[in-house]
Every structure is written in structure tokens, then in C-alpha cells.
Amino acid sequence: MTAAVSTLEIRNLHVSVETEEGPREILRGVDLTVRKGETHAIMGPNGSGKSTLSYSIAGHPKYTVTGGSITLDGEDVLTMGVDARARAGIFLAMQYPVEIPGVSVSNFLRSSATAVRGEAPKLRTWVKEVKASMEALEMDPAFAERGVNEGFSGGEKKRHEILQMALLKPKIAVLDETDSGLDVDALRIVSGGIEAVRAKGETGILLITHYTRILRYIKPEFVHVMAAGRIVDEGGPELAAVLEDSGYDRYVKGGEAAAPAGAGAVS
Amino acid sequence: MVVIDATGRPPMASGAVPRPVRSRNPLDHGVPTGREEAWRFTPLRRLRGLLAGPDADGKVSVTVSAPAGVAVEQLDAADPRIGRVLTPADRVAAFAMARAGGATAVTIPAEAALAEPVIVHLHGESPRTAAGAAAGVAYGHLSIEVGPFASATVVLDHTGSATYAGNVEVYVGHGASLTFVSLQDWDAGAVHVGAHAYSIGRDAKLRSFTVTLGGDLVRLNPTVVYRGPGGDAELNGVFFTDAGQHQEHRLLVTHTPRSCRSRVTYKGALRGDAAHSVWIGDVLIEADAVDTDTYELNRNLVLTDGARADSVPNLEILTGEIVGAGHASATGRFDDEALFYLQSRGIPPAEARRLVVHGFFAEVIDRIQVTEVRDRIMATVSDRLGETPADDGAEPAGA
Numbered sequence: 292m293t294a295a296v297s298t299l300e301i302r303n304l305h306v307s308v309e310t311e312e313g314p315r316e317i318l319r320g321v322d323l324t325v326r327k328g329e330t331h332a333i334m335g336p337n338g339s340g341k342s343t344l345s346y347s348i349a350g351h352p353k354y355t356v357t358g359g360s361i362t363l364d365g366e367d368v369l370t371m372g373v374d375a376r377a378r379a380g381i382f383l384a385m386q387y388p389v390e391i392p393g394v395s396v397s398n399f400l401r402s403s404a405t406a407v408r409g410e411a412p413k414l415r416t417w418v419k420e421v422k423a424s425m426e427a428l429e430m431d432p433a434f435a436e437r438g439v440n441e442g443f444s445g446g447e448k449k450r451h452e453i454l455q456m457a458l459l460k461p462k463i464a465v466l467d468e469t470d471s472g473l474d475v476d477a478l479r480i481v482s483g484g485i486e487a488v489r490a491k492g493e494t495g496i497l498l499i500t501h502y503t504r505i506l507r508y509i510k511p512e513f514v515h516v517m518a519a520g521r522i523v524d525e526g527g528p529e530l531a532a533v534l535e536d537s538g539y540d541r542y543v544k545g546g547e548a549a550a551p552a553g554a555g556a557v558s
Numbered sequence: 559m560v561v562i563d564a565t566g567r568p569p570m571a572s573g574a575v576p577r578p579v580r581s582r583n584p585l586d587h588g589v590p591t592g593r594e595e596a597w598r599f600t601p602l603r604r605l606r607g608l609l610a611g612p613d614a615d616g617k618v619s620v621t622v623s624a625p626a627g628v629a630v631e632q633l634d635a636a637d638p639r640i641g642r643v644l645t646p647a648d649r650v651a652a653f654a655m656a657r658a659g660g661a662t663a664v665t666i667p668a669e670a671a672l673a674e675p676v677i678v679h680l681h682g683e684s685p686r687t688a689a690g691a692a693a694g695v696a697y698g699h700l701s702i703e704v705g706p707f708a709s710a711t712v713v714l715d716h717t718g719s720a721t722y723a724g725n726v727e728v729y730v731g732h733g734a735s736l737t738f739v740s741l742q743d744w745d746a747g748a749v750h751v752g753a754h755a756y757s758i759g760r761d762a763k764l765r766s767f768t769v770t771l772g773g774d775l776v777r778l779n780p781t782v783v784y785r786g787p788g789g790d791a792e793l794n795g796v797f798f799t800d801a802g803q804h805q806e807h808r809l810l811v812t813h814t815p816r817s818c819r820s821r822v823t824y825k826g827a828l829r830g831d832a833a834h835s836v837w838i839g840d841v842l843i844e845a846d847a848v849d850t851d852t853y854e855l856n857r858n859l860v861l862t863d864g865a866r867a868d869s870v871p872n873l874e875i876l877t878g879e880i881v882g883a884g885h886a887s888a889t890g891r892f893d894d895e896a897l898f899y900l901q902s903r904g905i906p907p908a909e910a911r912r913l914v915v916h917g918f919f920a921e922v923i924d925r926i927q928v929t930e931v932r933d934r935i936m937a938t939v940s941d942r943l944g945e946t947p948a949d950d951g952a953e954p955a956g957a
């Protein structure tokens with residue numbers, strides 16, 4: 292298998308979560324292909340399964356894959372542990388990054404880079420690399436000595452996610468609602484960071500978003516609409532413009548993949 | 559903060575903080591049955607008879623390395639410095655005082671500013687039985703005095719194996735500053751029961767670290783009293799309680815003069831079957847101790863099923879006019895979301911757990927300015943987690 296083009300292929304993916312009433316299916320057959328250098332947007336209303344898709348790709352234990360496949364360059368992603376997926380080149384920028392008290396950002400970044408690259412980065416070049424990436428995201432150098440996400444503002448957390456993406460250089464980056472909770476300035480900076488990674492052409496980006504706002508900064512080549520656990524519409528950037536005007540109503544009310552009763556509250 | 563009840567009178571003695579009998583005579587202290595508040599968490603049969611004050615048949619050697627100017631001497635049993643800070647509150651401490659046959663004294667002269675720490679190495683040399691239990695009983699007494707306006711760091715390093723009842727008296731002079739580390743890094747079979755009594759002079763500062771890693775049973779009883787206003791005591795603690803270990807820390811801070819401060823911060827991690835930690839944090843603010851500022855915190859991280867952490871803070875306030883008094887206690891498990899987050903960055907599960915535990919302890923351990931001690935504690939924690947530290951070249955990446 293040649294590795295010239297990194298490709299994430301999702302085929303007929305079915306995913307459930309455990310609830311008090313037993314397992315509930317959230318993804319009902321998702322098909323999606325993301326190649327290196329491409330930018331895809333997945334849009335959809337709350338509860339359509341967007342976040343479930345992103346966590347399933349990353350391997351969160353809360354989500355159970357009940358059918359279908361995910362492969363990266365032909366390798367079965369579903370048999371890999373969470374950490375192995377990251378080392379294989381999958382990155383998830385989380386909507387709600389987790390606080391890890393007492394673990395400094397610098398120690399965390401270096402541990403991650405060491406794991407993903409397979410060897411500890413040379414200290415001198417590493418320091419320069421981190422410094423440049425932080426400057427690009429307009430992050431104070433003092434940031435590196437704080438605990439991971441500890442007391443970070445919403446904007447700081449998202450910048451930190453994008454910083455990690457820039458340093459880990461994934462083949463496929465899933466950005467889960469990275470635009471949510473950002474003011475205009477922070478959105479501009481974060482978008483700039485994403486754009487810089489994209490411009491290198493080495494990463495396939497899957498941008499998951501509820502709103503079209505971030506798409507003014509980052510232009511996807513492909514737009515997918517998700518509703519009730521399936522991709523229900525696909526198109527180019529023009530589809531985002533349509534959604535901006537008309538919203539998701541036509542996908543959730545009586546459409547061909549309208550949400551069955553009770554599926555609306557899960558995100 | 560001013561605490562006044564509805565009658566307008568200051569709060570009455572609630573009895574929340576116990577007042578034990580204090581006496582040097584062991585026979586003045588009752589033989590615990592295990593139902594007493596002070597003993598209810600302790601597995602008495604694992605004390606190997608220390609409550610009865612058996613004759614010493616083992617040995618804990620004491621080696622002191624100290625910078626020039628520090629006096630190290632042996633005190634005989636009648637020396638008035640013995641019992642100056644500590645009046646035993648239980649039989650074990652009383653027997654230890656009676657049977658230690660004197661004390662090793664370390665005296666830092668007035669106004670000395672020590673650049674290097676004083677290291678007191680206590681090594682249990684009692685042979686282990688075939689069953690792995692420490693056979694030999696040993697008693698010890700240390701007397702540490704920091705002269706007025708001196709600043710010093712003193713490290714007690716407990717290693718080896720013994721059944722050891724050891725008292726420590728720490729007398730901090732007016733305006734002095736002491737960093738004090740007591741590291742319990744015993745071999746698996748050791749039993750250690752100790753009263754660590756600190757007396758803080760006017761405007762003096764104590765920053766103490768009690769770090770308990772080893773031993774079969776460790777029960778320490780740190781107490782603080784103040785001899786004048788402006789005293790400041792920081793009592794930090796770290797313990798890592800593994801399968802079968804019993805680690806108990808019972809603290810009592812008594813605020814008698816006005817305008818003193820105390821901060822208690824203990825963090826523990828527990829792992830394995832029958833790992834048992836006990837943290838008791840008693841703070842008593844007496845009637846004349848206006849302007850007191852105190853806070854105590856115990857946080858425990860339970861890493862596996864089968865471990866048990868008991869945590870009991872008690873606060874008794876006899877004056878309404880204080881700056882602040884509070885406590886917090888929380889025992890939790892690994893945060894699965896934190897582990898997922900780290901793993902999603904390529905970090906293997908065992909390394910992720912190591913990072914989380916180190917981060918949990920870092921708040922306390924990073925305050926220890928003695929690099930060798932700090933590194934040794936972190937290395938021990940890593941070893942105990944079944945991992946050696948990665949080549950993480952700890953230099954800050956963003957500097």
C-alpha cells in the first residue's frame with residue numbers, strides 16, 4: 292500500500308451509546324472519505340451525531356461501533372487503541388478540552404510529540420518550533436508553564452488545541468466545533484492557525500460545525516450535511532451558503548432522513 | 559471573616575477537636591481497644607506490640623550530615639530540651655520518649671543562613687523475618703532547633719526496616735524560617751509510629767513536607783503550636799498507599815496566640831487491595847487567637863478498586879474574630895476524560911496515568927526546593943506506577 296495519499300475512509304458506520312434505557316444508536320450508516328490536503332465541513336443540527344462521529348474516529352470508550360468500518364490508508368482504525376490512532380496520524384481537536392491539573396503544557400506537548408513522532412524531538416529545534424507555533428496563535432509564552440487547560444478561557448483552550456495540531460502534524464484532523472464559544476478575534480486567530488496547517492497540504496481536515504461562521508475563514512471543498520445519524524446531503528461550498536440562508540429545517544422536518552422521535556437530544 | 563452565632567457570643571467549645579491526655583508517663587495513657595476516636599482507623603494488631611512498650615531489640619541508626627556551624631550532639635534523657643515541644647498524647651509516643659534513652663539534637667545557630675540542607679538519615683537495621691516482617695523494635699528521639707532569624711532546610715530520611723517508635727521535636731526560633739522534610743521511604747515490612755511536634759516562634763515560618771511512601775504501617779501525628787503572633791505553618795503531605803499498606807496522618811494545629819497562619823495540604827494516591835490511608839486534620843482556634851488564618855485540604859486519588867481513603871477534617875473555633883478558617887476534603891478516581899485526552903495525543907495509557915498522578919502530586923511536590931528529594935519522590939512514584947520516567951527532558955518548551 293502506498294502512503295502517497297493519506298486517506299480516511301468511513302464506510303456504513305453505525306455507533307451506539309449506552310443509556311439508562313439500554314444502547315441507543317446514534318450513527319446509522321455514515322459514509323465519508325477524507326484525503327490528505329482536502330478540507331471537509333460536516334454541518335448539521337444539534338443531535339445529528341456530529342460529535343459522536345468525531346469521538347468515534349478518535350476512539351472514545353463511551354461510543355460503541357456496532358457496524359461498518361474506519362480505515363486510514365487501508366489500516367483498520369477500529370482495532371487500534373486511542374493512543375495508537377493518534378500515532379497513526381488521527382487528531383481530534385475537542386469541543387471541550389479537559390483540564391489536567393499539575394501537568395504543564397510544555398511537558399504535555401513534549402510527551403505528545405515524543406509519542407506521535409516515535410522519538411523525543413531535539414530540544415533546541417523543539418523549543419523553536421513550539422515558540423513559533425505559539426506566536427502564530429498569539430499565545431503568551433508563559434502559557435507553556437500552566438497546567439493543561441487549567442483555568443484556560445474558552446478561546447485559550449481552542450488555541451491550545453490548534454497548537455497541538457500544528458505540532459503533531461496529523462494526517463487527518465477532526466475539528467469538533469472548534470469555532471464554538473469564540474469571539475471574533477479568537478475566531479480569526481484560531482482560523483489562521485487551521486489555515487496554516489491546511490496550507491501545507493499534508494493534513495486532511497474534517498471541520499465539524501453547527502454554524503457557517505468559521506467557513507468565512509476556512510473554505511471547505513466539500514460540505515456534508517448530517518441529520519439523524521446519516522449524511523443526508525453533500526455538495527461544494529455553495530451548500531454552506533444555502534444552509535446559512537435556510538438553516539437545517541428541511542433536513543429535520545419530514546425530510547428523507549428525518550430524526551426518529553427521541554433521537555434529537557444526543558450530540 | 560467573623561463568626562458570631564445568633565446570641566452575639568463567640569462560638570462555644572464544640573469538642574470537635576479532641577483534647578487527649580498529655581503526659582510523659584506511658585501509664586497515664588489508656589490502652590486503646592480500637593474503638594477510641596484516635597485509634598479507630600488503626601489496625602492495632604499490626605503495631606507489633608508497640609502499645610505495650612516492649613524492650614528494644616532492633617536498631618534504627620541515625621546519621622547526620624550538616625553544613626559547618628550546625629551543632630549535632632547526643633542529649634541525655636534528663637536534658638530539658640527533651641519534652642520542650644512534645645508532651646506525648648498517646649502510649650506509643652510516651653514509651654518512645656521514655657525508652658529512647660536521650661535524643662539526637664541538631665541545632666542551627668541564630669541568624670545562620672544554611673546554603674545546604676541538613677540530612678538526618680534514619681536507617682532501620684532490624685533483620686527481617688522469613689515472613690518479611692520487621693522483627694526489631696527500636697525507639698528514637700530527635701530534637702531540631704532553629705535559632706532566631708536563622709533559615710535552614712532539614713530532611714529526615716527514613717529507610718530500611720524496623721518496628722520504630724520515633725518522636726521528633728522541632729523548635730523554630732523567633733523570626734526563623736525552616737523547611738522540614740520527613741520522608742518515610744521504608745522497606746515493605748517496616749512499622750513506624752511517630753509524633754512530630756513543631757513549635758513556631760513569633761514571626762517564624764515553617765514549611766514542612768511529610769512524604770510517606772513505604773512501610774507496612776505508618777502512623778504519624780504532626781502537631782503545631784505557636785509561641786507568639788505572626789507564626790506561619792505550612793504543612794504539606796504526600797502519600798502513596800499501595801496494596802496492604804496502612805498510612806495514617808493525624809494533624810493537630812492549635813492556634814493560641816493571635817495573627818498566626820496555617821495551611822495544611824495533603825495529597826494521597828491509593829492503589830491495590832487493602833490499601834488504606836487515613837487523614838485527620840484537626841484545627842483548634844483558641845479564644846485569644848484573633849486574626850487567625852487557616853485552611854486545610856486533603857485530596858485523595860483512588861487508582862483501583864479495593865483501596866480505602868478515610869479523610870476527616872475538624873475545625874473548632876473559639877473566637878469570632880478571625881481572617882478565615884476553612885477545610886476541604888475530596889476523594890476521587892482517575893478522570894477518564896483526562897486519560898482519553900492524553901491518549902488522543904498519542905500518549906500510551908500507562909504513561910497517561912503516570913502524567914495524571916504526577917500532576918496530582920505536583921502542587922505539593924514542586925514546592926520542595928531540595929532537588930534530590932523531589933526527584934527521588936517522583937521517581938519512586940513512577941516506579942510504583944510500574945513505569946520508569948520517559949525521557950521527557952523536563953526543560954520548558956516555551957521558554
